[in-house]
Amino acid sequence: MDLSLAPPSAAVLSFAEEVGATGPVAVLGGRTHWHVAGELDAGARLVRAPSGIVAHEPEELIVRCGAGTPVGELTEALAEHGQMSPLDPASPDATVGGVLSVGYSGVRRLRYGPVRDLLLEARYVAANGELVKAGAPVVKNVTGFDLCRLLVGSVGTLGLIGEVVLRCRPIPAATRWLLSVDADPWVTRRALFGASAVLWDGNTTWVLLEGYAADVDAEARVLSPSFTEVAGPPPLPAGVRLSLAPKALRGLSASVLGGPFVAEIGIGTVHVASGAPKVASSSNSSGDARVAMLNRELKAAFDPTGRLNPGRRP
Amino acid sequence: MSPSSPELLAELRAALAPIRVLDSPFEKVLYARDASAVGYAPPGVVCLPLTTAEVQACVRIAAAHGRPVTPRGSGTGLAGGAVPLNDPVVIVTTKMNRLVEVDEDSRTAWVEPGLLNLDLSRQVAHLGLHYAPDPSSQQTCSIGGNVASNSGGPHCLLHGCTSAHVLAIEVVLADGSVCVLGGPEPDAPGYDLRGAFVGSEGTMGIATKILVRLMPNPPTIRTLLADFASIRDASAAVSAIIGAGILPAALEMMDANCIAAVENFAHAGLPLDAAAVLLVEVEGLAAGTEIAASEIVAQCRASGARAVRVAATVEERMLLWKARKSAFGAIANIKPNYYLHDCVVPRTKLVEVMEKVVDIVESRGLIVLNVFHAGDGNLHPLIVFDRREPGVEEKVQQAGKAIIEACVAAGGVLSGEHGIGLEKRDYMALVFSAVDLEHQQRLRDVFDPARRMNPEKVLPTGSWCGELHHVPEGAWI
Numbered sequence: 001m002d003l004s005l006a007p008p009s010a011a012v013l014s015f016a017e018e019v020g021a022t023g024p025v026a027v028l029g030g031r032t033h034w035h036v037a038g039e040l041d042a043g044a045r046l047v048r049a050p051s052g053i054v055a056h057e058p059e060e061l062i063v064r065c066g067a068g069t070p071v072g073e074l075t076e077a078l079a080e081h082g083q084m085s086p087l088d089p090a091s092p093d094a095t096v097g098g099v100l101s102v103g104y105s106g107v108r109r110l111r112y113g114p115v116r117d118l119l120l121e122a123r124y125v126a127a128n129g130e131l132v133k134a135g136a137p138v139v140k141n142v143t144g145f146d147l148c149r150l151l152v153g154s155v156g157t158l159g160l161i162g163e164v165v166l167r168c169r170p171i172p173a174a175t176r177w178l179l180s181v182d183a184d185p186w187v188t189r190r191a192l193f194g195a196s197a198v199l200w201d202g203n204t205t206w207v208l209l210e211g212y213a214a215d216v217d218a219e220a221r222v223l224s225p226s227f228t229e230v231a232g233p234p235p236l237p238a239g240v241r242l243s244l245a246p247k248a249l250r251g252l253s254a255s256v257l258g259g260p261f262v263a264e265i266g267i268g269t270v271h272v273a274s275g276a277p278k279v280a281s282s283s284n285s286s287g288d289a290r291v292a293m294l295n296r297e298l299k300a301a302f303d304p305t306g307r308l309n310p311g312r313r314p
Numbered sequence: 315m316s317p318s319s320p321e322l323l324a325e326l327r328a329a330l331a332p333i334r335v336l337d338s339p340f341e342k343v344l345y346a347r348d349a350s351a352v353g354y355a356p357p358g359v360v361c362l363p364l365t366t367a368e369v370q371a372c373v374r375i376a377a378a379h380g381r382p383v384t385p386r387g388s389g390t391g392l393a394g395g396a397v398p399l400n401d402p403v404v405i406v407t408t409k410m411n412r413l414v415e416v417d418e419d420s421r422t423a424w425v426e427p428g429l430l431n432l433d434l435s436r437q438v439a440h441l442g443l444h445y446a447p448d449p450s451s452q453q454t455c456s457i458g459g460n461v462a463s464n465s466g467g468p469h470c471l472l473h474g475c476t477s478a479h480v481l482a483i484e485v486v487l488a489d490g491s492v493c494v495l496g497g498p499e500p501d502a503p504g505y506d507l508r509g510a511f512v513g514s515e516g517t518m519g520i521a522t523k524i525l526v527r528l529m530p531n532p533p534t535i536r537t538l539l540a541d542f543a544s545i546r547d548a549s550a551a552v553s554a555i556i557g558a559g560i561l562p563a564a565l566e567m568m569d570a571n572c573i574a575a576v577e578n579f580a581h582a583g584l585p586l587d588a589a590a591v592l593l594v595e596v597e598g599l600a601a602g603t604e605i606a607a608s609e610i611v612a613q614c615r616a617s618g619a620r621a622v623r624v625a626a627t628v629e630e631r632m633l634l635w636k637a638r639k640s641a642f643g644a645i646a647n648i649k650p651n652y653y654l655h656d657c658v659v660p661r662t663k664l665v666e667v668m669e670k671v672v673d674i675v676e677s678r679g680l681i682v683l684n685v686f687h688a689g690d691g692n693l694h695p696l697i698v699f700d701r702r703e704p705g706v707e708e709k710v711q712q713a714g715k716a717i718i719e720a721c722v723a724a725g726g727v728l729s730g731e732h733g734i735g736l737e738k739r740d741y742m743a744l745v746f747s748a749v750d751l752e753h754q755q756r757l758r759d760v761f762d763p764a765r766r767m768n769p770e771k772v773l774p775t776g777s778w779c780g781e782l783h784h785v786p787e788g789a790w791i
Contacts (some may be wrong), residue, residue: 149509
């Protein structure tokens with residue numbers, strides 16, 4: 001009766017063997033966000049997840065690949081068939097598994113949604129060394145509880161992702177970045193039907209338009225005449241990444257934040273240069289303690305001995 | 315059903331108001347099932363709270379009396395998820411139905427769980443916004459129920475299902491505590507508990523307030539109806555459209571039986587001699603939408619479409635959608651009972667699985683109508699029957715099981731949008747190993763260690779002890 005219990009690949013099996021069942025262990029990806037979720041305990045053994053594209057199925061809009069695949073390699077492979085999976089890390093050296101584990105979305109989130117919506121299936125190694133499958137290689141699925149979304153952003157503390165199936169999309173036909181030094185980013189966002197990104201540093205507003213060339217040009221005409229063509233987005237300050245309610249971005253300034261910043265309008269992510277912003281990331285006000293308890297109990301349920309990525313927490 | 319103790323009733327009536335605690339036999343049978351034929355169990359008592367505090371009170375009183383809790387929205391579910399098993403206190407959220415607050419900067423809104431899906435879109439329409447997931451039951455299903463089921467709908471092809479549109483959820487947990495999972499900020503601290511809760515079918519708590527994402531209304535919409543002489547051609551067109559790099563907002567198929575049933579009901583001018591029609595919708599800015607629409611026309615013609623009609627007016631478009639979304643009601647003209655399935659297969663397997671489905675059903679002398687989300691590979695075979703015919707229910711049940719097995723064999727899953735509930739609980743081992751299921755159980759147990767919330771749903775009982783490949787007869791009732 002095990003009709004769809006497709007066996008895991010040899011690469012994933014050997015990854016599980018390498019992770020084993022005992023001792024502190026962590027996955028080494030592209031090392032692009034190695035320090036974001038706390039410092040890894042010095043004694044942890046480092047392993048690498050399998051790398052490489054297993055299968056890209058353009059008609060299904062899905063791709064299966066090893067979690068250790070560099071995003072740059074994935075992007076190139078998908079582009080051969082006119083598709084993409086908008087993980088959008090800052091560096092193409094980041095691995096697919098690393099981006100998912102850290103859970104940071106790229107600047108095109110306004111159009112494509114967060115990275116957590118891209119993961120359709122994950123094969124991960126549990127704390128006891130067993131292989132677990134979450135989700136399935138189909139684009140729509142409510143079969144059982146959503147362990148995939150739980151894994152995204154869990155910084156490898158619940159299970160170590162070995163192989164994934166990601167949702168793909170067609171690459172937009174046209175792409176234009178524009179900037180203005182005197183436009184109001186809020187007015188700009190409202191004026192547009194479907195910007196892929198609206199970025200703001202307190203003075204300058206950048207807009208990314210994607211889609212059919214005729215649509216992109218039509219949207220560009222809606223923008224105030226002060227907008228001019230630019231090659232790409234500004235460099236994103238890499239000091240601190242704040243996560244704020246989108247409306248809290250009104251009134252942000254470099255002096256409040258303690259340094260230069262780029263804010264994602266409509267999303268709430270703020271990239272700040274300095275290490276000590278005076279604005280804290282917002283958090284749940286009611287039931288904070290209960291949520292913290294759920295987080296602790298979840299970690300204990302999935303990794304009772306705390307061997308997975310010790311020292312880190314989401 | 316055992317009568318509820320006088321103490322339990324008295325405490326609930328003191329906490330809510332006597333009129334919002336129901337226990338008469340007539341009232342209780344109204345809450346004995348959902349919109350499917352799966353399961354029937356009149357509950358001991360039904361509560362209709364108005365506030366989060368009242369929900370908390372109901373949960374705490376139930377716990378003190380050792381009774382489980384079954385949350386319920388509008389009762390439009392199709393997998394038996396709201397069937398009150400183990401004599402629970404049923405907590406119905408339909409009276410908590412306010413749109414609490416809209417934030418235009420964020421394009422989000424806080425809503426209460428009983429707010430109806432379509433009412434939400436209507437109430438934000440003046441802002442040029444709407445709520446994207448649109449189950450066919452959207453006139454009657456609630457946002458809280460949508461969260462429990464991670465509901466889909468035709469337009470989820472482009473925009474994603476409920477989870478992609480829910481940013482935060484205020485929940486009452488099994489211990490009566492209240493907390494907010496997720497938040498208005500893009501990356502709430504900690505694990506994605508919000509993501510874990512969406513689609514948990516009432517087994518992890520009760521949503522009492524939900525922060526939803528709203529989408530701008532598209533300036534241009536084009537709706538096309540393509541007429542095919544075979545399901546094979548129509549399926550080829552689905553693959554051709556996706557393969558051409560077009561992601562329509564919706565891409566739906568109806569077969570000849572379904573066309574006949576809905577045309578008789580909706581009078582939308584559907585071609586009665588077609589073997590299949592595709593209903594395709596593209597939306598966005600004017601120029602791109604026209605380009606996509608002409609490309610879809612070309613792809614349909616190249617795949618053998620006999621005719622492609624583009625809805626010329628808003629009224630014509632609405633009529634086509636009325637036809638699509640009324641498939642359910644239309645079948646009453648054929649037979650009094652139905653069993654609606656919900657499986658997903660890879661798009662490229664549509665033809666193969668559709669042929670199997672028709673064969674499985676017709677070889678048993680039954681009638682099947684197919685109306686489904688072809689773009690997602692999400693099949694909805696609808697078997698119609700008359701319960702009074704001797705032996706028919708067994709045949710329907712056997713056919714259902716064979717359909718599920720055919721979908722799974724093609725690399726598919728048990729459910730695309732209706733959920734597992736009671737209906738498919740005992741089929742979970744077809745797609746997940748004992749270890750996979752045990753991990754899902756761990757997640758549930760973190761939220762509800764005593765398994766008091768909506769007991770006996772989603773996960774097969776005994777999933778932790780390896781008794782997995784036993785699929786009992788009678789899962790479908």
